[in-house]
Amino acid sequence: MERVKARSLVLAATAFSLFAVVAQVQAQAQAQAQAQAQDAGAPILLERQGSFSVGGADVSDEGGATQSCDHGYVEYQIPADARALPLFFWHSSSTFVWQNRWDMGEGFQSLFLRRGYPVMLWDGPRVGRANWGCDSQTYNAMAGRDQQNFTSWRFGPAWMEWFDGVQFPTHNRSAFDQAMRARYDEFDRLENIRLEAAAAVEAFGIIGPSIVVTSSAGGMRALLAAAHDGQIAAIVAYENPGFLFPPGEGPGTADSPFGPMQVSEEEFARLLTIPMQFVWGDNIEASPVWSAKLEECRQFVALINARGGKAEIVMLEDEGLTGNTHMPFADLNNREVAALLDDFLARHGLDGR
């Protein structure tokens, strides 16, 4: 039996301006001093911004009445003196995680705008601001999702037991409340995954070649899009659980929404043409689920490279970054994580203007 309990945001009682909310969330953060120094930079110079829908279909009845539906939604920002290739951010929980650091400092959206990259935030079909789908959907609230997020996102091994040195402001109740609410409905079914990948392919047809940066289950969707289209210039996937294999390769299990999925030889061959980086945070060994997914990642990367592709794995711990969660780009040390993305983009010549 479930009950609903009203809970005021802790912030509300004490903070009376937006600057105050940011300051209050930051107040207890470990990286506060450093973050404030870095955030207090020059303004972002924004050439233009807006949003558009892409892809989609419609339902109609025999009288010709219609509903436009199943499109995805792109929120775009283009900085002044922009670089040529945009970063297309593909979440698996909420755009919140690209917009903010856990302590409400700047997320990758702003950090990479400051670097001159056009930035796109993507809600795929049936997700968030694109939930005007062509099919019926039922959403059910479910007690236990907070606890599931806590361990899946590797804040700690069990609910409210934090990993030592985790890159989250663990004593900041407001930041934790924000994290638990950084989620909206997504239907992890194979049909929806294919739909999202197909809509993204249409997005790249409009946007042009793009660097796709993914979180969690966004990764397999991006791989599927790349397997069907040549407009993806590169993929950087943070903690992607789902990989594509051609017939006879991989774990050989049935297609699953969290991977693996089987693709044709022709589709797999497209993945050999672009640089791909798979980034993993800390404490993987404490999670049987993520340990198994990392193993699949190694299998995938080995196969890609054996066939002449350009895939690599980055274990953040090996780069000297410790305590990273499932969402390194939102972690307290996200500027160091961003610096590694800079390296990747420069190394592959993806940072030109």
Next chain:
Amino acid sequence: MERVKARSLVLAATAFSLFAVVAQVQAQAQAQAQAQAQDAGAPILLERQGSFSVGGADVSDEGGATQSCDHGYVEYQIPADARALPLFFWHSSSTFVWQNRWDMGEGFQSLFLRRGYPVMLWDGPRVGRANWGCDSQTYNAMAGRDQQNFTSWRFGPAWMEWFDGVQFPTHNRSAFDQAMRARYDEFDRLENIRLEAAAAVEAFGIIGPSIVVTSSAGGMRALLAAAHDGQIAAIVAYENPGFLFPPGEGPGTADSPFGPMQVSEEEFARLLTIPMQFVWGDNIEASPVWSAKLEECRQFVALINARGGKAEIVMLEDEGLTGNTHMPFADLNNREVAALLDDFLARHGLDGR
């Protein structure tokens, strides 16, 4: 019987960059030359941006497992040298309509950032990026929604029959496709309306005093929030169908999600303390539904002013603006609509830094 038909976005075949998509949508627009001249201004100077959740509750089971839910989502942008009061944009269809003009020129989000206002885009609880609700929800696709939007938004009196001189790029197929997709799920039930208003009250507790700018059914939600809290500095409501009346006043019909709703004398009295403007587009007389709603608006404004409040009605046609739809802020002449908002803000001293 409904069928799903894949339909490529017209844009996709011919446009290969984001600038191209914008240019292509603009290509046939009536206001093209003017718009391009005005859009080609200096970059927007953005001090910071991000998003946060506000309000909400949780569901839990007897074992203590939880899901955080029923919060709203605020996407905020703060320009350099910002004015004191933010504009809080409350849609009833999609944030798209605040972000873009129908021809993909700048929407109010960017226009008012350029003027120095902090800008907030609001997805209330259970809407868009805040659809992680505490209750179950079922969404059903339904043929006929495009046709309903066409007439409700007063593009014309009947499907694909445009009003003469309507402020929409009527021959631009891409712009029309974008408009039909500028929508996501919202549940217009009294329970949800109260929930959205309550979450907004919590948002103002964090943000501080705000100017609330609403579209359509967002209007009554904002009035409800103002009736419960003193942090709303002003309301500007574009084509609001729903009004609040104290006992014994108004049409005397039962509470309805599209208005009216009854409030206590004490709640109604709070509405007397803030300036309110109700803006209406063109061709109202061609729509029995909107004619009736305008009549209710007049009744509400008369009552507010009879009791010492500060409410006014702006008929855009009387200001020399013709052809405006249900969403004047997204119309081709949205810069002229914005200039009227400037006047209102200046007149009430709401534009200070």
